[in-house]
Amino acid sequence: MLRRLRTITLIINFKAIVVAALAVISTFLCLRFDITANFPLTLLATAIVFPIVFSINSAYKRREAALDDYGSLKSHGRAIYFATRDWLEKDDPMAQEKCRVLLGKLFTSTRELFTGERDDMHEGEERVYANFSRLSRFIREDLRQAGLASGEVSRCNQYLSKMLLAFEQIKHIYQYRTPRTLRAFSDIFIKVLPPLYGPYFAYIATDFSPYLTYVMPVLFALVLVSLDNIQEHLENPFDQVGQDDVMINAEKFVDRLRSGSPESARVRTAA
Numbered sequence: 001m002l003r004r005l006r007t008i009t010l011i012i013n014f015k016a017i018v019v020a021a022l023a024v025i026s027t028f029l030c031l032r033f034d035i036t037a038n039f040p041l042t043l044l045a046t047a048i049v050f051p052i053v054f055s056i057n058s059a060y061k062r063r064e065a066a067l068d069d070y071g072s073l074k075s076h077g078r079a080i081y082f083a084t085r086d087w088l089e090k091d092d093p094m095a096q097e098k099c100r101v102l103l104g105k106l107f108t109s110t111r112e113l114f115t116g117e118r119d120d121m122h123e124g125e126e127r128v129y130a131n132f133s134r135l136s137r138f139i140r141e142d143l144r145q146a147g148l149a150s151g152e153v154s155r156c157n158q159y160l161s162k163m164l165l166a167f168e169q170i171k172h173i174y175q176y177r178t179p180r181t182l183r184a185f186s187d188i189f190i191k192v193l194p195p196l197y198g199p200y201f202a203y204i205a206t207d208f209s210p211y212l213t214y215v216m217p218v219l220f221a222l223v224l225v226s227l228d229n230i231q232e233h234l235e236n237p238f239d240q241v242g243q244d245d246v247m248i249n250a251e252k253f254v255d256r257l258r259s260g261s262p263e264s265a266r267v268r269t270a271a
Contacts, residue, residue: 062234118175
């Protein structure tokens with residue numbers, strides 16, 4: 001229940017209340033001074049609804065692409081760990097633990113980059129690339145010295161290359177948003193049109209009972225601003241504000257690696 005209430009407050013926020021109040025005041029003044037006009041509703045669809053729907057669709061596709069790339073990042077990282085655990089002639093718990101630590105640091109630095117401020121992006125990138133470099137040296141030095149065949153080492157480097165590609169694609173999603181001019185255009189008209197449509201709301205008020213006079217301006221404002229808020233929350237899928245954001249859970253990823261290891265299976269069997 002609390003989660004649903006929190007979702008509602010993210011959609012219907014202070015901006016929605018302010019725009020709705022302005023629309024009500026405009027309608028009240030138009031009724032008071034008998035200012036009415038039958039404005040066409042196609043202007044709302046052209047100036048607000050179409051740009052917002054386009055932006056929501058674009059932001060949703062970016063979020064889905066980020067999820068795909070995040071899945072690729074996790075799967076290839078897990079493949080490197082499985083190679084460390086299962087491809088060596090002799091079981092090496094120290095190498096497995098080192099691989100888990102390196103992957104954990106990589107995912108933690110990735111999360112810090114995408115959830116941090118864009119002004120700090122350069123420092124965040126340096127930390128991520130440093131962790132990629134450590135993982136690369138682990139494949140070249142630790143796995144090769146442990147006896148992993150050269151062809152399998154090459155395969156692990158391919159996994160690392162795919163992880164780098166997935167990271168770069170996620171980074172571009174984080175850096176580049178939907179067109180800013182389109183966002184500015186729709187944002188201006190969302191704030192301006194509901195109050196300007198006061199004469200129209202006064203015109204159609206004759207079709208409603210006195211108790212429902214201000215329902216239409218409130219509904220118009222809430223619907224339009226709510227759509228804009230939905231788009232805004234989808235715009236950055238990593239800010240951890242909305243409930244549809246991409247969550248990079250590094251700790252859970254490492255715990256899953258540890259719980260899937262043969263030694264943990266033996267412990268569960270013995271217990």
